[in-house]
Structures are given as structure tokens and as C-alpha cells.
Amino acid sequence: MAKNLKYLKLLASRFSNINEVTTEIMKLSAILNLPKGTEHFVSDIHGEDESFGHVLRNASGVVKDYIDELFGNTLMADEKRNLATLAYYPVAKLEHIRKKNEITDEWYKIQLFRLLKICKRAASKYTRSAVRHALPPEAANILDELIFEDSHSKREYYLEIIDQIIQLKRADDFIIDIANVIQRLSIDHLHVLGDIYDRGNGAAKVMDILQNYHSVDVQWGNHDISWMGAASGSDALICNVIRVSAKYAILETIEEDYGINLVPLATFAMEYYANDPCTHFLPDKTEGKSEKELDLIAKMHKAITIIQFKAEAKLIARHPEYEMNDRIQLDKIDYARQTIKIGKKTYPLKDSHFPTINPSDPLKMTPEEQEVLEKIRFSFMHSARLGQHVRFLFNRGSMYKVYNSNLLFHGGIPLNENGSLKSVSLFKESLSGKALLDKFESVARRGFFGTEGSKEKRNGLDTMWYLWCGADSPLYGKYTMTTFERYFTDSVEIIEEKSCSYYQKRDSREVCAMILEEFGLDPENSRIINGHTPVKTTKGESPIKADSRLIVIDGGFAKAYQGITGIAGYTLIFNSQGLLLASHTPFVSAANAVENEVDILSSTFYVERSPARKKVADTDVGDNLREQISDLMLLLDAYRVGEIKER
Numbered sequence: 307m308a309k310n311l312k313y314l315k316l317l318a319s320r321f322s323n324i325n326e327v328t329t330e331i332m333k334l335s336a337i338l339n340l341p342k343g344t345e346h347f348v349s350d351i352h353g354e355d356e357s358f359g360h361v362l363r364n365a366s367g368v369v370k371d372y373i374d375e376l377f378g379n380t381l382m383a384d385e386k387r388n389l390a391t392l393a394y395y396p397v398a399k400l401e402h403i404r405k406k407n408e409i410t411d412e413w414y415k416i417q418l419f420r421l422l423k424i425c426k427r428a429a430s431k432y433t434r435s436a437v438r439h440a441l442p443p444e445a446a447n448i449l450d451e452l453i454f455e456d457s458h459s460k461r462e463y464y465l466e467i468i469d470q471i472i473q474l475k476r477a478d479d480f481i482i483d484i485a486n487v488i489q490r491l492s493i494d495h496l497h498v499l500g501d502i503y504d505r506g507n508g509a510a511k512v513m514d515i516l517q518n519y520h521s522v523d524v525q526w527g528n529h530d531i532s533w534m535g536a537a538s539g540s541d542a543l544i545c546n547v548i549r550v551s552a553k554y555a556i557l558e559t560i561e562e563d564y565g566i567n568l569v570p571l572a573t574f575a576m577e578y579y580a581n582d583p584c585t586h587f588l589p590d591k592t593e594g595k596s597e598k599e600l601d602l603i604a605k606m607h608k609a610i611t612i613i614q615f616k617a618e619a620k621l622i623a624r625h626p627e628y629e630m631n632d633r634i635q636l637d638k639i640d641y642a643r644q645t646i647k648i649g650k651k652t653y654p655l656k657d658s659h660f661p662t663i664n665p666s667d668p669l670k671m672t673p674e675e676q677e678v679l680e681k682i683r684f685s686f687m688h689s690a691r692l693g694q695h696v697r698f699l700f701n702r703g704s705m706y707k708v709y710n711s712n713l714l715f716h717g718g719i720p721l722n723e724n725g726s727l728k729s730v731s732l733f734k735e736s737l738s739g740k741a742l743l744d745k746f747e748s749v750a751r752r753g754f755f756g757t758e759g760s761k762e763k764r765n766g767l768d769t770m771w772y773l774w775c776g777a778d779s780p781l782y783g784k785y786t787m788t789t790f791e792r793y794f795t796d797s798v799e800i801i802e803e804k805s806c807s808y809y810q811k812r813d814s815r816e817v818c819a820m821i822l823e824e825f826g827l828d829p830e831n832s833r834i835i836n837g838h839t840p841v842k843t844t845k846g847e848s849p850i851k852a853d854s855r856l857i858v859i860d861g862g863f864a865k866a867y868q869g870i871t872g873i874a875g876y877t878l879i880f881n882s883q884g885l886l887l888a889s890h891t892p893f894v895s896a897a898n899a900v901e902n903e904v905d906i907l908s909s910t911f912y913v914e915r916s917p918a919r920k921k922v923a924d925t926d927v928g929d930n931l932r933e934q935i936s937d938l939m940l941l942l943d944a945y946r947v948g949e950i951k952e953r
Contacts, residue, residue: 307944314941315950323952327942333433334931334938338923341431343494344368345710347878349837350501350527352864353556355508357874357893359515363394365492366877366888367910372427372492377420387903389420396485398900400478414477418468421484422452428491429453431882440490440520442483449483490520497709499837500527500716500781505864507556509533510563513695516702524703527716527838528774528781531750535770537696538754539687541679542621542771545614548682552607554866555589555600564692566685568606570678575605578661578674584608586657586793590866611793612636612662613679619669621768627731628772635790636668646794653795700754705747705780706740706825710880710925711832713825715743718783718808718836725811727824730778733765739824743780746773783808783838809839818855833857833885833914835878840867849876849887854913857887868892884915 307314321327346366351358364370373386373393381389392399403409429437434454441449448467455464471480496519503509516522526534532550535543548571551557560566584604592600619634632649639646642665644658662672671679686692706715719739720728727738737745750773753766773779775787784803791801811817812834819829834852837860841849849858859878862871874892878885888910898904922928944950 307940307947307949310937310940311944311949314937314944317937317941318944318950318953321938321941324942324945327938327945331935331938331942334935337433338921338928338931340433340922341882342880342920342922342925343431343927344492344882345495345497345880346493347497347499347714347835347859347880348863348875349499349716350840350860350863350867350875351498351506351509351512352501352504352529352866353506353509353512353559354863354865354893355506355511355515356896357863357890358508358512360394360893360896360899361875361877361890362493362496362515363489364390364905365489366879366890368492368879369393369424369428369488370905372424376423376427384903387905389417389424390905391900391903392417392481393421393424393485393488394905395896395900396482398896400481402900411472414472414481415468417481418471418477418484421481421488425453425484425488425491428488431494432491437487437491440487442486445480445483449480449487453487494521496522497707497714497835498522498524499714499835499859500525501529501837501860502527503533504529504550505554505556505866507554507559509559510691510695513698517695517698522702523707523709524699525707525714525716525837526699526703526705526773526781528779530699530703531770531773531781533692534696534699534750535753535767535774536686537689537692538767538770539683539758540753540767540771541617541683542614543767543774544679544683544686545610545617546771546774547686548610549607549614552587552603552610553589555591555595555603557603557606564689566682566689566692568682570681571606571610572602574674574678575609576602579605579608579659582608582659582661587611609662609678611789612660613671613675615790616669616671616675617679618771621771625768625772628776630776633786633790634669636663639665639668641665641668648791648795648800651800653797653800655794656796657794696754700751705743708825708827711827712880713822713827713832713834715780715834715836717779717781717838718806718812719743719780719821719824720778721807721811721817723807725807725814725817725820727820728778728807739821746780777806781838805839812836812856813851815852815855818852822855829855835859840871841876842870843889844870850913857885857913859887865892878913879910882916882920883912884920885913886910887913 321330348361370390373390377386437453438446438450452464452467471477498516502512532543532546536547548560551560557568561568584607587604587607588600589603615636619636622628622630622634635646638648644655645652646655662675664670706713720730720742722728729736729738730742732745735745746769749766749769752762753770756763756766773781775782777785783806785806786803788801788803818834821834822829822832833854834856836856836858839858840860840862841847841858851858857878859876862868863875868874874890877888879888894904945952
């Protein structure tokens with residue numbers, strides 16, 4: 307007590323007497339016995355905001371399960387679909403039904419009672435105060451009464467509340483509020499295992515959702531770190547972000563969502579590539595684009611790609627420890643013969659028009675390229691919305707996370723070929739495993755928060771680029787990124803990007819146990835959860851590996867991957883009864899879900915079922931609560947022996 311007296315006096319400012327302390331101890335002790343909150347794990351969203359939003363709305367099928375559980379024998383299938391859609395999209399569904407003139411007072415009453423029943427089911431894991439905290443302030447008192455109503459003793463009272471809600475024209479508001487509370491309570495905490503950006507055009511909308519989400523953490527993916535580095539001022543990553551956006555025809559994310567001016571690049575591309583069809587730079591997605599738009603995107607795509615190769619060459623030269631000199635290729639081209647030497651072989655170029663390259667100094671940017679890059683860099687670094695989103699990723703994100711006996715990271719851990727932890731040289735330190743990831747994260751943060759122009763800032767920016775594409779990057783996980791080869795050659799033998807040792811060894815229970823121990827976890831009761839590599843279910847690949855010690859949940863949120871995955875994403879649910887894996891069918895659109903009541907079909911099964919229902923006491927939150935109770939017991943003793951006076 308004497309040793310902690312200074313701290314206890316601070317704690318006493320919050321709990322000023324014995325009654326307040328004992329009340330808090332009783333409350334926290336009771337919470338320990340509540341069922342464990344439901345965690346959701348998602349990965350590799352890749353800008354698919356509508357699919358991601360729907361999975362959150364239906365909680366990976368949990369809300370639909372509630373409806374089946376509560377109304378399975380009393381409602382027809384079409385009534386349950388209607389109710390589910392109302393719970394997912396209350397605003398849009400109300401408008402849709404209103405246009406069909408199907409809303410009556412009786413309809414309102416039925417839907418309010420049904421939604422309240424679902425809400426009570428979702429609230430059953432929480433304390434009354436926690437539920438109240440989730441309620442919208444303007445309707446909290448009424449909703450609190452309705453959710454926790456005693457139907458036997460106060461039946462008439464609650465019926466009158468419902469009638470008054472309808473008569474006073476507040477039914478729409480209450481339906482929307484109740485639906486939002488259902489969604490809020492169905493997911494206690496959300497884990498996002500990286501790759502929010504690229505491929506789909508809704509990444510900014512996904513970030514808006516996450517920024518406003520009640521409880522979330524993010525493990526950075528290589529596509530996220532690319533945008534984080536671009537927003538921090540990395541020339542190579544600014545080019546990379548634009549190049550990838552052009553490849554997937556999603557430049558609207560940059561221009562419209564983030565307000566970044568790409569006119570300087572478009573003007574430059576139209577001048578220098580005017581007579582170049584840029585055939586090999588046409589975007590992968592062409593729907594909804596005119597020939598004129600596609601032509602401009604292709605020219606911008608090629609222009610920024612060449613600038614990127616020059617910017618990367620400069621960065622690689624600054625860091626010989628990266629051992630990436632083989633990625634400097636513009637100086638390996640024979641411009642007269644239109645060939646390139648890669649390794650010991652020479653290959654013909656399928657595109658040899660390089661109007662901005664001086665063969666005698668091929669790595670040097672032209673003054674015009676430099677000017678374009680400077681203007682775009684200014685736009686990236688001064689985009690308010692992008693700055694907010696990236697700051698959120700730094701504040702709520704990390705390279706990895708240990709949470710409730712799970713080890714979460716996007717990609718992999720650098721390993722030697724024999725499966726042991728690989729030592730990587732990073733700023734004159736040789737690091738491996740947890741220490742390596744900690745160092746990568748620390749240096750990357752300096753790239754965003756460091757002083758402009760400082761060596762620490764520059765090293766941070768360069769490290770973020772390495773995390774995007776380096777051989778020993780925990781976020782990338784391949785020995786080389788063959789960007790140049792894919793654009794400029796047709797040789798299959800040199801475009802393959804071979805995965806690093808982690809992806810060859812992660813099926814081994816022993817290797818996974820070694821990694822879990824490295825992060826301080828018990829390998830018998832813990833597991834690794836990854837994203838990053840699409841699970842090829844069409845080829846029989848399972849997301850569950852190493853005797854359930856590792857689970858991969860990149861199942862193809864991105865439409866670009868659904869051809870090889872065969873599904874539209876995996877999500878993982880960790881609730882009081884165990885660990886469930888959910889696989890999802892492709893999602894068409896929110897409009898289709900509202901109008902045709904088409905839900906994502908989700909199949910779930912238990913990866914691991916708990917022998918006894920897990921309580922809050924069995925979680926990290928439980929550990930924290932026990933610490934708080936211990937501190938409060940000390941404060942209680944201090945009050946009782948007179949070391950601290952009550953107020």
C-alpha cells in the first residue's frame with residue numbers, strides 16, 4: 307500500500323469513498339462472468355466497400371442466424387428475408403417499401419416488435435450499461451425501456467410506447483435506430499488483417515467505416531503501407547499507388563475521394579506518349595470506360611511506371627543492404643536492339659518506346675518528370691481526407707497484434723529454408739521474429755511522424771517502400787516483385803514471383819508453434835491468423851493449416867481474385883462458444899440486396915469449439931479487469947485503515 311500510495315490517491319479522485327469503490331468492484335466482478343464478446347476477423351478488403359459493408363451489417367451471417375433462431379417456425383422464408391434486409395439496410399429498405407405503398411401502422415408495429423426481439427438477443431451478452439452506451443442519445447431512454455422490458459408485468463406500458471412511436475410519426479427513426487443497435491451489438495470487436503486498398507474503387511469508403519467503427523484494430527498489409535508511404539511523401543510509393551490505381555482503372559479513388567490533382571500527369575502523358583497506343587498498359591478493368599478514357603489511363607499508366615522505375619533506382623542505390631540492385635533495370639536495356647538482359651539471359655522487349663529515357667543516362671528523371679512528381683507529391687501530402695485515413699492506420703494499426711491468444715499479422719514471418727527464424731540486417735542491426743517486426747514498425751512510423759527533411763524521415767519512407775516489395779518484408783513475402791518483366795517482356799520464366807520460405811513452411815505445426823512461442827504465446831492454446839494470400843478453394847486448398855494452428859482468411863473479397871478462390875471471402879468469428887470460419891458467396895450490390903432481398907450466402911463451421919462457454923474472464927479484457935479489481939481492493943484497504951480519507 308505504501309509503495310502505491312501516490313497512485314492510489316490518483317485513483318481516489320475517481321472513486322471518492324468506500325461505497326463507490328465497492329460498487330465498482332461488484333460491477334467489474336460481475337462483468338467477468340458475462341459471455342465473451344464476439345470478435346470478427348476480415349482481411350484483404352481491397353476497396354470492395356459494399357461487400358465489406360454488407361458483411362459488417364449481417365455480422366458474417368450472425369444476424370440471419372438470430373432471425374432463424376427466433377422466428378424459424380413462425381415466419382415464412384420471404385418474411386425472414388424481408389426482416390433481415392430491414393435490419394441490414396433500414397433507410398434504403400424503408401424507402402423501397404414506401405414506394406410500393408406497403409407501409410401501414412400495423413406493419414410498423416410488427417416490424418418494431420420483431421426488430422426489438424432481435425435486438426434483445428444481440429444484447430444478451432452485454433451489461434445494461436454497455437447496451438445503453440450503444441444506443442443513440444436522442445432515443446436512449448425509450449430504447450432502454452423497450453430492450454429490457456418485462457413483458458409480463460408491464461405489457462400495457464410497452465404496447466403504449468410502441469403505439470405512441472407510430473402515432474407521433476417516429477416509427478422510421480426507431481426502426482433505423484434499432485437496426486443500427488443490432489449491427490453494433492452483433493460485433494463486439496473487429497480485426498482487419500490488412501490490404502484495405504487497391505483493386506476495388508471503394509477504399510476511402512471502407513476507411514470512413516473503420517474510422518467511425520466502435521472497436522477496431524488493423525494489421526497493416528503491403529497495399530496499405532504503400533498508401534501510407536505515399537501520403538507520407540515517398541516518391542516511389544506515390545508512383546506505385548498511381549500505377550496500381552491506373553492498372554485497375556480506379557483513379558477516381560485518388561482524384562475524387564482524396565482530391566489529389568492528377569492533371570499534371572495527364573498533361574505530361576498526353577504530350578510524351580501522344581502517338582503511343584500504350585497497349586500493354588491498358589487497365590485490367592474496362593467496364594464503364596470509353597475508348598478515350600481508356601487511352602488516357604493507359605498513357606498515364608505508362609508514364610508513371612517509367613517515373614516509378616527511376617524513383618526506385620534512386621532509392622535502391624541509397625540502400626545496398628536491401629540487396630535489390632537486380633530491380634534496377636532501365637540501365638540493362640539495349641535501346642538499339644530493343645532487348646534487356648536479366649540475369650545471364652537476354653530477352654526481347656514487347657514495348658520499346660521510351661520517349662523520356664536518355665540511353666546514356668537511363669535512370670535520370672527529365673526536368674518534366676521531376677516537375678510532375680513534385681506537384682503530385684504536394685497533393686498527396688496535403689490531402690486532408692487521405693491524411694486522416696493514414697493517421698488512423700498509424701494510430702489504430704500495427705505490423706502485428708496479440709489478442710486473446712491469437713497472433714494476427716497480414717503476411718508472414720521471414721524464415722530460413724529450414725523453417726527457423728531468419729535474421730535480417732536492418733540499420734546495422736541483425737534482427738529476427740518479433741524484434742524484426744517491432745523494428746520495421748518503429749522505423750515506418752518515423753516516415754510519417756518524423757521531421758520533414760530529417761534522416762529518420764527519409765529512412766522511414768524508404769522502409770515503407772521496402773515493406774511494400776522487399777524479399778524479407780513480412781508484408782510482401784516473395785523473393786522478388788517482377789513489375790518490369792510483366793510490363794515489358796513475354797517470358798513466363800522471369801515473371802513468376804516465388805513465395806518466401808514462410809509460405810512453404812506454414813503448414814508445419816512445429817513451425818507455427820515456434821512462431822507462437824516467439825511472440826509469447828502457448829502453441830497448444832493459440833493460433834496464427836493471416837491474410838495476404840488468396841486461398842484457392844477451387845484447387846482444394848484449405849484455409850486451415852498446421853492442424854488448426856494457422857488460419858488464412860484471404861478468400862477473395864476482391865473481385866479480381868474470385869476466379870481463383872471460387873468464393874468471395876472468408877471471415878472468422880470468435881465468440882463464447884468457439885472459433886467459426888465463414889465463407890461467403892459473391893455480393894452483387896447493396897441496391898440488389900435491398901430490392902431483391904438477396905443476402906450473401908455464408909457457410910460457417912467451427913474450427914475449434916470451446917468445451918465450456920468462454921467468459922470475459924477468459925480474455926485479455928478479463929486480465930485487465932482483474933488488474934483493476936486488484937487496484938480497487940488496495941484502494942478499499944487504504945480507505946478502511948485511514949491512509950486515504952473519504953470524500
